Amino acid sequence: MVNEYRFQHPETREDYEQLYEVMRRSFPDEDVDIIVRRLVEYHPEMSNTDYFMVKHGDKAVAGLVLIPQKWSIDGEELNVAEMGCVGTVPEHRRKRIQWILNKEFDEYAKSKGYDMCVLAGIPYFYRQFGYQYAVELDYETEIEVNILPEETSLVSRAFKEEDIPEAQRLLEQTQNRYLVHSIRTPEIWKMQQETRTYGAEPFKSTAILDDHKLVAYYRWWVEEKVFNVKELAFKAESYVDDIAACIRQEAMKQKAEKIKTKLSHEDDFSKYLIERGAEKNKPYGWQIKLLDPRSFLEKLGPVFEKRLAESKFKGLTKELCMNFWKYKIKLEFREGKLVSVETVSEAKRVLGMNPYASIQLFLGYRSREDLEYAYPDFYIRGGNEGLIDVLFPRKPGYIHYCY
Incomplete structure (x- = not known):
């Protein structure tokens, strides 16, 4: 069924009009087509490659938008790709078209050096694409x-x-x-x-x-x-x-x-x-996915070093092997500095890091104790509890819109 569909970025005025029509039909009376048109006409950083569409024959039947942003984690700037305005026209739903779009979205985001993909979408649906709630959203x-x-x-x-x-x-x-x-x-x-x-x-x-x-x-x-x-x-x-x-x-x-x-x-x-x-x-939550966990942890090096310097672990020399079950990452600290972050083939079951829940720890959304209580496959052993608490403190986040 998926072979009947083809992906492309809009190239002509007609393509954009078809994308707007997809949004009108996907979200009746919600003005999502107006939101997309506004981004096309006014956003200073977006180009045609930030708009994604799937066609069936010569007609667009699904689409989404990548909204580029910068977020900061404790002072370290990260490149963020927000997935927005995700829609499929009614007669083409339940045919795995969003799998096509999400695959293209991830590959494009990786090629452009984005660190995280985020969205503020409906509950549960995006878990199938690897997203997890990890920053607070929609306070009232x-x-x-x-x-x-x-x-x-x-x-x-x-x-x-x-x-x-x-x-x-x-x-x-x-x-x-x-x-x-x-x-x-x-x-x-x-x-x-x-x-x-x-x-x-x-x-x-x-x-x-x-x-x-x-x-x-x-x-x-x-x-x-x-x-x-x-x-x-x-x-x-x-x-x-x-x-x-x-x-x-x-x-x-x-x-x-x-x-x-x-x-x-x-x-x-x-x-x-x-x-x-x-x-x-x-509050609700931003749903977030790391594109490359090893690279993400490496980028947080200055953050880790600052946190160590302000704690009882100042001057730490130690290797931390994180077992994410699907993959394993070793962080090496020498005299308080992060000197390497490597993917390794072996890691003892000392730092059991649920690969889906760990992003909540990394972004301060949940504490180590919260995650150990909620997930049997997330645990910290070997006397490393205090160190993990210093490296990954629980602290709220808040995103002011950037579009």
Whole structure:
């Protein structure tokens, strides 16, 4: 059945129109075709090879998009390929067409030097392609508008393009609290301002000033009398009360009854709302796959060295042989430096690293103890528990959209 289909990247205007039609038919009334068209027309880094389609005869019947990004893990920059807008028209489903697209996606991502593939898609389906939940996603915190303070000395106005450099500094300051976070370039800032979309959703943006200086900004949208704060960054925690009052004033102006933030529960503003009785959800998760685990661990060398230097394992000289059951990787440390990361043929059953769950450890999503409890085939022996805890600490991540 798969032989009836052929893969290609769009090359002509007609190809792109067919890709948009695939999205329209795959996601009726969800405007996914508009999202793809917006990426084609506005994204500063994407080219035709970032759009994937499968044809049956001369008609496109399935497609997806690779959205290039940069993420940081404890200060180390990684190349990330987000798989988005994955769709197959109804009459061609259940014919393993997505296997064709995923194979092409992985091969292309490897050839372009991406470290990870990620997606924010539906539950379970992508496990068959090797994806695992590994970074928090879709936080919500909700509170009644009238609970927030009314008065503030700060001034609010519409966000302007000239605010971007300072807003970027505020965002980066906020992101430093997270083990894993995204890196948004000035070009992406400008694209988001021009299209007024954050991820796939519309937004308006407000700047907050203290003595004519930008001290905070937030992105928002109102839906069904709920004032949704999609992104917020501010200069210092001392501004939280005033920022809450500014948001309340705008929410009242928009006739909203509730305020809902999409910020991490670790964010200072989220904590402020939770202390005042806000309800919070259980977040979803980014699904992530490592394209080359050996290369990934090697790239984290500076991170490991920093963590060792700040721990009781400073100056460590040791070999760690990780048995991932399907493959084995040896990390060699000498005087606190990672000197080699090699794939080996033999490894004792001392560090039993479930190959699917281990990414949760690497990205701080779950602790060693969490994984040992959940997976009998994940275990740390030989007195290495403390060392693994230092190399792979549990710490939340948060991804601000970069398209």
